[in-house]
Amino acid sequence: MKDNAYKFIAVVSLVYTVWAGFMSDVPHLPVLNETIRNLYFHVPMWFGMIILLFVSMWHSIKYLATSNTYHDIRAEMFARTGIVYGILGLLTGMVWAKFTWGEWWSNDPKQNASAIGLLLYFAYLILRNSFNEFSQKARISSVYNILAFMALIPLLFILPRLVDSLHPGNGGNPGFGNYDLDGRMRVVFYPAILGWTLLGVWITSLKVKFKIVEENLAEKQMIG
Amino acid sequence: MWKEIWSFLKFEFKSELRGKNTLYGILLYLISSVYVSYLAFMKLENDTWAALFWIVLMFGATNAVSKSFIHNTSGKLLYTASLISPQALILAKIIYNSLLLSVLSIISVTFFGLLLGLPIQNIALFLIALILGCIGIAGSLTMTSAISFRATNQIALMAVLSFPLLLPILSMELKITKLCIDGIVGTLVTKNILTICSIDAIMMALAYLLFPYLWRE
Numbered sequence: 001m002k003d004n005a006y007k008f009i010a011v012v013s014l015v016y017t018v019w020a021g022f023m024s025d026v027p028h029l030p031v032l033n034e035t036i037r038n039l040y041f042h043v044p045m046w047f048g049m050i051i052l053l054f055v056s057m058w059h060s061i062k063y064l065a066t067s068n069t070y071h072d073i074r075a076e077m078f079a080r081t082g083i084v085y086g087i088l089g090l091l092t093g094m095v096w097a098k099f100t101w102g103e104w105w106s107n108d109p110k111q112n113a114s115a116i117g118l119l120l121y122f123a124y125l126i127l128r129n130s131f132n133e134f135s136q137k138a139r140i141s142s143v144y145n146i147l148a149f150m151a152l153i154p155l156l157f158i159l160p161r162l163v164d165s166l167h168p169g170n171g172g173n174p175g176f177g178n179y180d181l182d183g184r185m186r187v188v189f190y191p192a193i194l195g196w197t198l199l200g201v202w203i204t205s206l207k208v209k210f211k212i213v214e215e216n217l218a219e220k221q222m223i224g
Numbered sequence: 225m226w227k228e229i230w231s232f233l234k235f236e237f238k239s240e241l242r243g244k245n246t247l248y249g250i251l252l253y254l255i256s257s258v259y260v261s262y263l264a265f266m267k268l269e270n271d272t273w274a275a276l277f278w279i280v281l282m283f284g285a286t287n288a289v290s291k292s293f294i295h296n297t298s299g300k301l302l303y304t305a306s307l308i309s310p311q312a313l314i315l316a317k318i319i320y321n322s323l324l325l326s327v328l329s330i331i332s333v334t335f336f337g338l339l340l341g342l343p344i345q346n347i348a349l350f351l352i353a354l355i356l357g358c359i360g361i362a363g364s365l366t367m368t369s370a371i372s373f374r375a376t377n378q379i380a381l382m383a384v385l386s387f388p389l390l391l392p393i394l395s396m397e398l399k400i401t402k403l404c405i406d407g408i409v410g411t412l413v414t415k416n417i418l419t420i421c422s423i424d425a426i427m428m429a430l431a432y433l434l435f436p437y438l439w440r441e
Contacts, residue, residue, distance in 0.1 A: 130375040
């Protein structure tokens, strides 16, 4: 029961996010208009992705320290869910960009950086498939996973700030937090981040369980 | 530690000069690609110059540095590496590759200047940024070479892994090159150069910390 508490929180906050996200009152701003509701779906994807990928890197560090297979499985599955969140973030962002900036792809530094960041993690999945021996695969892809997260942080948070971006909070644009993210939106935005992130954790925990069952079955077949 | 690095560096230079194949191969690649672009373009716009320069240099660097671990079929690397600690090995490899890339990049600047013209107004600043970029590129390529060393499809993996890791440095370098072409100095350039320095430092620290895990049998 106690272990499942986070699943209830995820369900409740997501139902609330979807309901309040479409039904609640939002500030009416020029250009943004009703698309501001995408804040509850686009931004939490990036929050979720960063958190999931951080947990993935954490498990990779733990794997290098302990050589426990369980950590390697978790690292892979958290990275996979993080990639799905990244793709969803890119897609929701492209829809938003079409209606506010006028183009699906506007050569915005953050758009480019997140596309490169996804390439980094696709390479991680390819790397995992190119080893014959299990312990070698786990060890070397753990090292790459740490490297990839360390490359992702400057890519997403430092480089886009050095140039003009169309995103809020960059290149002279006011950040969302300044005046347009008012109280009405905060009460939906924060539960949205919580809900989407917990959903990612839930999906990952199911995939980890599935993977462990699969490995055990394969082991039994080898013996039997 | 420093003594180990120094003796390994001397060994690397000796075997490079004795073998000659790598160095001449890369030089031939650089010169022929510059010459082909000269025949194809004749005259270059400034932006195209910057893009072409970094594309040629990036592929040359990938060819030169990927040899540091993969393609090493003889047991020479494994034997010498067993004599020194993995930390000394990776630092020596990165220092060696940085020097190699710096030399190659200065040679390619010369050839670009001879055949396609040198539109850069601020040469000194450009060269500083170039050398700093070479250190970062050498660091990340050496690490990717070490990562793909034990994999089954080494060469394909080297390309897949190195491309996204190199992109942050390359985009910064392209920006600095364009600023140097326009002759802009001041905080705009130093900010970018400092970012490259910090990327270099992160790369070195990660290589130092993580390489022992890669190398362990």
